[in-house]
Amino acid sequence: MNTTSLIVLLFAPLIGFLINVFFGRKMSKNLSGVVGTASVLLSFVITLLLFFSVKQPITLHLSEWFSIGKLAVNFDFVFDQLSILWLLFVTGIGTLIHIYSISYMHDDENMYKFFAYLNLFIFFMITLVAGSNLLIMFIGWEGVGLCSYLLIGFWYKNQDYNDAAKKAFIMNRIGDLGFLIGIFILGFATNTLEFSGIQQAIDVDGVVSTSGWYSIAAFCLFVGACGKSAQLPLYTWLPDAMAGPTPVSALIHAATMVTAGIFMITRMNFLFDIAPIVQNIIAVVGVTTALVAASIGLVQNDIKKVLAYSTVSQLGLMFLALGLGAYQVAVFHVITHAFFKACLFLGSGSVIHALHGEQDMRKMGGLRGSMKITYITFLIATLAIAGLPPFAGFWSKDEILLTAFHENKVLWVLATIASIMTAFYMFRLLYLTFFNEFRGTEEQKKHLHESPSLITFPLIVLAVLSALGGLISLPFGNSWLNHYLMPIFAHKEHAEHHLGATEYGLMAFAVLGALIGIGIAYNLYMKKKEVPTSDEVQGLHKVLSNKYYIDEIYMAIIVTPIYGLASFSKNFIEKYISKSVFGLGNVVSVLSIQGKKVQNGNVGFYLFAFVFSISAFLIYLFLIR
C-alpha cells in the first residue's frame, strides 16, 4: 500500500466533514448524504484493500509534533492487524449507518450537519484506532467524545437532550482525566509515548518491577476506558445518550465509540499483563457492570433504553474477558456485538420511524405483519445477542464464559446469570414490539409501513453478519481471528481451549440458560400477553425501574456537595474577593480624582513641573548614580 492511499483513508471523512460543514447548507439533502457516505465508503474500500494486502504493520509518518527533552511525539499512524480489524468494522458499519441515515434523517432540516458530525466522528475514530502513540490516540479519544456530545444533543431544541449530551461529556471527562494521568505516568516512566516504545521499555524493566508505576498507569488507563466504554461507576451517561438520533446510537453508542476502551486496553495488553491486580479489578468491574445493567434492562419500557442497558451489559462481558487476559476473545465479542447491536438499534430505528417517533414499547406490538424485513432482521440479531447457536453472539459469548469458567468459577456464575437475563429482556423486547396486537393509536396503525430500502438494506447486511459473524473464530481449533491477531499479543500465548466434555457441557448449559430466559419471556409476554405498567411497581421491580437509584445517589453524594461548595464559594469567598478587587478600584478612582487636580490647565504651573522634573532627572542621572 502506498502512502497516498493511507492518507486518503485517514482524511477522506475529514474532507467529507469539511464539505458538509461549509457547503452543506447550500447542497440538497441527498447530496450531502451522498458526500458523507461516499467519504466513509472510500475509507472502507481502502481498509479492505489494506486488510487483504498487509501482512506486516505499516507505519505512516506525517510529521513531528513536538519534542521535549528525550520525549518526542510524532503524528504517526500504525496499521497493524489490530487497527486494521477495528478500522474494518468502524468504516464498514459506519458506511452502512450513513446509508441508513440518508433515509432516516431525511425529514430533518439540519441533515447536512448530521452528516458532517458523523463524518467527523469517523475521522476521529480512525485517528483513535490508527494512532501509533498514546497522544494521537488521545486526540481521537477526545474527538469522538466531542462528536458524541454534538450528536446526542443534535436535536438541541429539547433541553433534556442537551442535558443528556452534557452528562455524557462530563462523565467522559472524568474518565479522560484518568486516561491523561495514565499517559503522563507512562511518559514519565518510559520516556516515550509510542506503543512499540512502551512495549520495549516494559520488556526491559517491567518484569522486575511488576507493581509500582506501571500498575498505577494501567489503573489510570482503565479509568479512562471505564468512562468511554460505560463501565461501573461511570456508565450512567450511556442510557441517557439514547436522546440522540437512532443511527447515532447504533454507530457511536453501540458499535464503535464505546468499544474504544476495549481497543485501548487491547492495544496496551503488554502493560496490563504485568499488572495482575488491575486485571482483577477489570474483571470484577466488568462482571458487576454486566449484571447490574442486565438487571436494569429487565424492566425498561423504552425500546432504546433496553438496548442501551444491554450494550452496557455486553461491554461488561467484554471487560470481563479483558480482565481475564483473553484479549482476542474480547475483540471477537466486540466485533460480533458491533454487528448484532448495530442491527438491533437500526431495527428499533426502523420501528420508531414507522411509528413517527414513538419509543415506548407498551404502545407497540404486532408489528410483525406490517414490517416483515425489520422483523426478520431484528429476530436474527436478537437470537444472536441471546446466545443461540449458530448465530454470532453465541460463539463469542460462549468463549467469554468458557474463559471465565477456567479462570474463576464465581465470575462464570455471575456472567451466566447476566447472559440469561440478556436472553430474557431481549425476547421481552421482541415480543412486546412485534407480537400480539398493536397497542398504539388508530392514526399510527393506518400509517404503519415497511421502511424504505435505504433503511432495510443495512439491516439485511447486518443481519447476515450477525448470523455468520461467528465463523471468524469458531472454537473447534484453528480460529482465524486468534491466528490473525497473534502478532499483537506477543506476551501471552493464549492456549485455545481444548474442547472436552466439560466445554461441550458448558456450551449446552449456556444454550439452556438462554432458552430458559426466552421461555420466561415467552410465558410472560406471549402466553399471558402481559403489558408492563409503569405505575404501582413494588419492591425489587421498583428499584430496577429506577436503575438502582444510581443517578439519585450520584446526585446526593457528588452533585449536591459540589453545588454546596459552589454556593459557598459564591456567597462567601467571592464576596471577599470582589470586595478587595472593588476596593482596589475605588482607591485608584479616588487617587485619580485627586490627581486630576494636578492637571489644572495653568501653563505656568506646568512649566514649573517641567523644570523640577528635569532637575530631578539630572540629579538622578549624574549626581546620585
Added chain:
Amino acid sequence: MQSILEQVGIGNYIILSALLFCIGAFGILYRRNAIIMFMSIEIMLNAVNLLLVAFSTYHQDASGQVFVFFTMAVAAAEVAVGLAILVSIYRNIGNIDIDNLKNLKG
C-alpha cells in the same frame, strides 16, 4: 592660528552655557507675556548652540556645527508657527497673557 580653547578652556564655556540656559528657564517661569517667553526659549536654544559649537571645536569635528544649523532651522520654524498661534490667540482673547490660557484642563 591660536585657538580660544587653549586659553579659556572648555569648562568656562560649560558654565557660561549652563548659566545662559538657566536665565532662559528663569524667564519662562518669571514672565507672563508669551512673547517674552518666546525670547527666553530663544536664549535657551542659543545656550545649547553655544555649547555645541564649543564641543565641535574641542573635538575638531564639523558635525557639531552642522547640528547648530539644524537647530537654527527648527528655531526659525518654531518661531514662525508660534507667533502665528500667538496672533490668533490675541485676535480671540485680546491679550497674550499665558495665565489666561486655562483651557488645557484635563
Added chain:
Amino acid sequence: MLEIVFYILSAITLGTAFLTVYSKNPIHSAIYLVVSFFSIAGHYLLFNAQFLAMVHIIVYAGAIMVLLLFTLMLMNLNKEDEVSKPIYIKFAAVFSAGILALVLISALKTAQPEMIEYVSSNEDYQSIKVLGKVLLNEYMVPFEFASVLLLVSMIGAVLISKKEEKI
C-alpha cells in the same frame, strides 16, 4: 588677550540675556536680545567659526528678531502694562532657576573626568568648504528634511494666522 575678550563677551551675553527676561517693556527686551545674539555671534567668531557667526546674525538677529518685533508692534504691546505674577510665584521662579543652575553645573562638572586636555591639530574642520561637504554628504537627508520642515511651518503659519472667514 583672548581670555579678556571672552570674559567681556560672556558678561555682555549673560547681562543682556538677563535684562531681556527682566525688563518690563517688551520692546526693550527685544533690543537686549539682539545685543545678546550679537555677543553670541562674537563667541562664534572666537571659535573661528565665521560662517556660523554670519548665519547666526542673519537668522536670529535678522529674521527672528524682526518677526518678534513685528508681532509686538502688531499687538501694540510696546507699553509696560503687563500684570506681574504674584510674589510667591516670582520667588518660586527664582528658586527653581537657581536649583536648575546648581544641578546643571554640578552635573556637567561631574561629567568632567571624561574630558581630556585640548590639543589643536591644525586640521581644517570648520571652513565653509568643509561644512558644505559634511552637510551635503553625511547629513544630506536631514538637510532636505529641514527644508520640508521650513515649508510646512510656513504653510502652517499662514493658515493659522489667517483671519477666519465668517460663516
